[in-house]
Amino acid sequence: DLLNDIEVRAELAARGVALPADTLFVAALHVTTTDEVRLFADTPAPAHADDLARARAWLAAAGKLTRMERAARLPGATPDTVARRALDWAELRPEWGLAGCAGFIAAPRAITRGRDLGGRCFLHSYDWTSDEGFQTLELILTAPVVVASWISLQYYGSTVAPELFGAGDKLLHNVVGGLGVVTGNGGKLRTGLPLQAVHDGETFVHEPLRLSVLVEAPIDAITDVLERHAEVRALFDNGWLHLLALDKGNVVARYGRGLTWERVATPELA
Template identity: 45%
Template sequence: LLCERKPVQGHAAVAHDDEDILHAANQARHAAHLQLMEEALHNNAKERARRFLLIDTDQPADKVHAEVKRRSLSLFEPRPEWNHATNALCIVGRRETNRHLFLDRRAFLNSYDYRIDPEGASLLGILRAVVPVCGGINLEYYFSRVDNYRLGAGSKLPHNVVGLIGVANGMDGDLRPGLPQQMVNIHDPLRLMMIVEQRPEVVLRVIQQHEGTYEWFRNGWVHLAVIDPVTRTAWRFEAGQFHLYQPLTPQVERRQLADISIHSREETLPVFIIH
């Protein structure tokens, strides 16, 4: 059975192939999985919908999901979806280390278990993929937000598609290099923070093995921090070395995800522990 997550503008969908070949026992299991996936899609839509002005997030999650779908198909909606706006960090580590954290949809998550890769043999392959992809997305939003007229695409209202390779203003404008204003106005222009759960000496050796990956960190296009899985200390990469980092706040606030104030606020929220 093949399962494919298909992101559609404004929401996400899950498609399944070859469901008819399942025997009775697996069909029952699959039906349970379908219900879980549907609930996840509803909750995902409700969590991200608080950044939309015209959606009532006090409704049940399935109602909000339906509103998000309708919004994505509206030709009159200048902001059908925020996409990667507000992205700020990427975590490479075990899901159990951040499952309890509310990250406000600002983090890319990449599974990695240091226990089965103690010397970082698999880590370079992960970083070679995740650094340019997530770093490139982050910089696209960063520059488009810093100077939207010169480095972004300006307002999308006068845009015309040119040869399926880009957009231009009107009939004879120059190709616009970045993202339109309507996609980035809630984005904070921060360079991506990459956080890896592994020993700092291992991560340093790994990133120095590949110049293309290492220059992202050496030149400061992407910030790098490491959480030592044994000592639980944080280390910040700077000037070619890792330095011990002391967090500014000794404790993180604890809140319930069902807190109505979370779903009714449109601004960026701080990290907190879910309980």
């Protein structure tokens, strides 16, 4: 709403940030469990009615395609029931969400566009050439990468040692105080994910891998961020995550430990 305000735009223009007059900013919410994107077009914009209708149609089509992909590997699901199941507490396997996560890619979107990553990668469209002072790079490495590590390691622990790090059989769960679950009528709070979140009844659906973080940016810039954030560097130094540097979509170096890198020869660059 602020960016659609005439006075705000006038002030931005005075500061050298000129926005085209026909630009409309619209907030949106991505509901990851149902693959729905909701637009919040609160500013009256009759001139953009057709644009908004077209955007909603595109988002609805994208959500439908994603639900079709998800239904193919979710036991007992169909594309029409995926959204309902995701919100149904009676479902043992309402959705597998991030099961299978294996990679995190921060690079220009053109590098991954058109490639089937199997829904296994966290994607960030990032162009280091327009990142003044590498502030966005620092934000990516210290926030989204850390969150992705939590997710990856929770799935990892719940798969390799479900009795220790998982939450056990969902059939036997009792919710305690909104804080967690216990098995049956007592015992300690269970951590991690329920068995049904990583297992289809016959085999595990999550491949326990340490998350591979691939970043297209100068190695010196990545190293500088790690040097200033010891808690992030520890994730890579201790082997909980893998870090690789990209150049034009090719892996050119692999992070070792202690701010060191190992160069990697690729067919295109060798």
